[in-house]
Amino acid sequence: MSERVIEVVAGVITDKRGRVLLSRRTPNRDMPGLWEFPGGKREHGETSEAALARELDEELGIRVTVGAPLIVVPQRYPAKRLRLDVRHVAHWEGVARGREGQALAWVAPDKLGRYSMPPADLPVVAALQTPDRYLVTPPPGDDDAAWLQSFDAALRRGVRRVQLRLPGIPGDRQEALLREAQIRCRLHGAQLLFNGPVDVALAAGAGVHLASAALQACTMRPVPAGIPLAASCHHAGDLAHAVAIDCDFVVLGPVAETASHPGEPGIGWSEFARLRETCALPIYAIGGMAPADIPEARRHGAQGIAAIRSLWSPD
Numbered sequence: 001m002s003e004r005v006i007e008v009v010a011g012v013i014t015d016k017r018g019r020v021l022l023s024r025r026t027p028n029r030d031m032p033g034l035w036e037f038p039g040g041k042r043e044h045g046e047t048s049e050a051a052l053a054r055e056l057d058e059e060l061g062i063r064v065t066v067g068a069p070l071i072v073v074p075q076r077y078p079a080k081r082l083r084l085d086v087r088h089v090a091h092w093e094g095v096a097r098g099r100e101g102q103a104l105a106w107v108a109p110d111k112l113g114r115y116s117m118p119p120a121d122l123p124v125v126a127a128l129q130t131p132d133r134y135l136v137t138p139p140p141g142d143d144d145a146a147w148l149q150s151f152d153a154a155l156r157r158g159v160r161r162v163q164l165r166l167p168g169i170p171g172d173r174q175e176a177l178l179r180e181a182q183i184r185c186r187l188h189g190a191q192l193l194f195n196g197p198v199d200v201a202l203a204a205g206a207g208v209h210l211a212s213a214a215l216q217a218c219t220m221r222p223v224p225a226g227i228p229l230a231a232s233c234h235h236a237g238d239l240a241h242a243v244a245i246d247c248d249f250v251v252l253g254p255v256a257e258t259a260s261h262p263g264e265p266g267i268g269w270s271e272f273a274r275l276r277e278t279c280a281l282p283i284y285a286i287g288g289m290a291p292a293d294i295p296e297a298r299r300h301g302a303q304g305i306a307a308i309r310s311l312w313s314p315d
């Protein structure tokens with residue numbers, strides 16, 4: 001698809017209580033009735049900051065200082081392509097009101113999911129609500145106690161989402177490690193997803209991470225809503241299938257070359273962003289990724305990074 005990409009900039013405006021401002025699209029525009037982050041199209045020659053300040057004045061009557069970037073979402077809709085550049089608003093002055101007749105709502109971040117929003121906003125909401133890094137566990141070797149100590153250390157360093165992946169480990173040992181990992185995740189308020197049999201994951205109170213073959217074998221969501229479901233994706237077909245079975249998020253890659261597959265180049269950021277356009281899910285970039293890559297990942301529409309080495313034992 002080669003048609004022009006519409007550049008849109010939107011703001012995350014928060015009040016003193018941490019609530020986020022949403023604005024409702026009016027009946028005379030596309031996607032009427034959906035809630036969105038206030039903002040609009042960047043004009044020719046305008047910087048993103050200037051465009052956002054202008055739009056927020058026109059639409060809400062407030063004067064703003066644009067803050068840190070949150071995420072840039074490349075998104076393809078049936079009749080157009082856009083790049084939604086979302087910025088935090090660092091400071092604002094005035095009284096926000098719907099100057100174009102639109103309804104406004106101040107929404108607590110954990111309630112954003114209750115508002116129907118355009119597909120491009122799903123990754124934005126995920127970026128506000130959920131972790132920017134997803135640890136994939138390395139195999140335990142022959143020392144489970146040492147492995148669990150490293151697991152604890154990763155949680156202490158701030159990991160809050162974990163895929164437990166233990167290839168080649170016998171079932172009973174795997175289940176014991178899963179139980180121990182779940183105890184530790186609960187202590188730290190972290191989310192655990194098991195890359196293994198669904199019944200074993202559910203019995204341990206964990207979510208499910210589907211390897212790409214397991215994803216393709218699923219014809220419907222294998223766990224109830226409320227139990228986290230993720231999948232590993234390598235191409236557009238995987239992403240479409242993940243959407244069809246209603247995954248909560250996915251990982252996509254390899255983006256760069258990895259230590260485990262030397263000599264195999266990754267898909268790179270532009271291909272990542274191209275694949276990202278087609279699907280409205282939070283997507284972690286995997287393959288040679290480290291926390292230092294998170295800003296770049298966010299600029300290409302990723303939720304953040306998924307990694308083994310760099311999140312398990314940082315140098």
Ligand SMILES: Nc1nc2c([nH]c(=O)n2[C@@H]2O[C@H](COP(=O)(O)OP(=O)(O)OP(=O)(O)O)[C@@H](O)[C@H]2O)c(=O)[nH]1
Pocket residue numbers: 008009010029030031035036037038039040041042055082084118119120121
């Ligand atoms: N402002 C904003 N636009 C979004 C979001 N999500 C999203 O898909 N869009 C899409 O991005 C485009 C932005 O258009 P807009 O209608 O706000 O543009 P605008 O303020 O310049 O208005 P105008 O072109 O009607 O004068 C629309 O196609 C809109 O559906 C979002 O969170 N905020």
Ligand SMILES: [Mg+2]
Pocket residue numbers: 038039040041055059
């Ligand atoms: Mg607008």
